[in-house]
Amino acid sequence: METPLAILIGLFFSAAIYLMLSKFTVRILLGVVLLGNGVNLLLFTAGGLTRSVPAIIPAGADTLSHTAANPLPQALILTAIVISFSFFAFLLVLTYRAFQDLGSDNSDEMRLAEPRDEPSPPMGY
Incomplete structure (x- = not known):
């Protein structure tokens, strides 16, 4: 299961x-979104893909049990x-x-363009 996800991460x-190497800012934004999704999928895959129970360990059980899911990748992804x-958004x-x-x-045009309107003066306190 990790192999198809590794290929998908590489594609992302x-x-x-x-x-992100494009000249157009909208494409750069889409590249940033894809990069974020690729990182999230990478963290998800690196956390291990096993069918485990939630990370709730009953009283008296071994705390190093490998049957519980690791909550750290889930917290990192969130x-x-x-x-x-x-x-x-920024x-x-x-x-x-x-x-x-x-x-x-x-x-390229942004570097050469002049602003249409004069900028408003900064607000003082």
Whole structure:
């Protein structure tokens, strides 16, 4: 079962790198999403794919039992999902704001473009 998942992880990583090398910011965002999903799948696969009972160990049982599922990969994946979603939301807002100001999502054109409107002065406290 690990072999097909390893191939899928490789496909996710290669597609993510290909998309992140693009000139268009929307493709870069899709590459970041694919990279996050690839990392989550990598953590899931590295945690071991066994049919185990939940990690609830009854009283008096051996605490080093190998019949219970390891909760650490599950916690890491949950944390990675939250971080990748927040990172994607930040990049999406940043890309949208850059598109509003510069009128293009091509990174080469963004370097050469002048902002359409003058930026508002910073707010002082």
